[in-house]
Amino acid sequence: MTIKSIQIHKGGCHCGRVRYQATGEPVIVAHCHCEDCQRLSGTGHTTGAMFAIENFQLDGEMSEYTLEADNGNRVTKAFCPTCGSPILGRNSGSPGFVTVGVGTFDDSSTVTPQVTIFARNRKSWDAMDEQVLTFDAQPDWKPGNG
Ligand SMILES: [Zn+2]
Ligand SMILES: [Zn+2]
DSSP states (O other): OOOOOOEEEEEEOSSSEEEEEEOOOHHHHHOHHHHHHHEEEEHHOOOEEEEEGGGGGSSSSSSSEEEEEETSSSEEEOOOTTTTTTEEEETSSSEEEEEEEEBSSSTTTTTTEEEEGGGGGTTTTOOOOTEEEEEEEEEEOOOOOO
């Protein structure tokens, strides 16, 4: 019998005031090209790893910004008030989960994105891996149902 080591993803913001630890494999890792992600990140897409909230420990104070997504869900983005690093988002459509920006992991090289969403809003300068399962908008998916 082999004992599989449990993945621990440590990370934090650029200035170091916010640190976190996420335990276990992410529920899903997704690229998102929606307009909200583009504007809030200042880039072509975000890449987020979703974890159950009980597997996520935060150390530090964050500022929050809440917006209403096109589908009516409330999305809350949390970021470092000092350096502005976008740490995580919560979505009223997936209560009990946080989506962590993988660029804030101390080592994001182990992350494997599984899906690309809102590809209809992808810009031509933001080339992506076409091997990744791609959806024009948001698939009807919630954590727990596949
Ligand atoms: Zn910071
Ligand atoms: Zn998005």
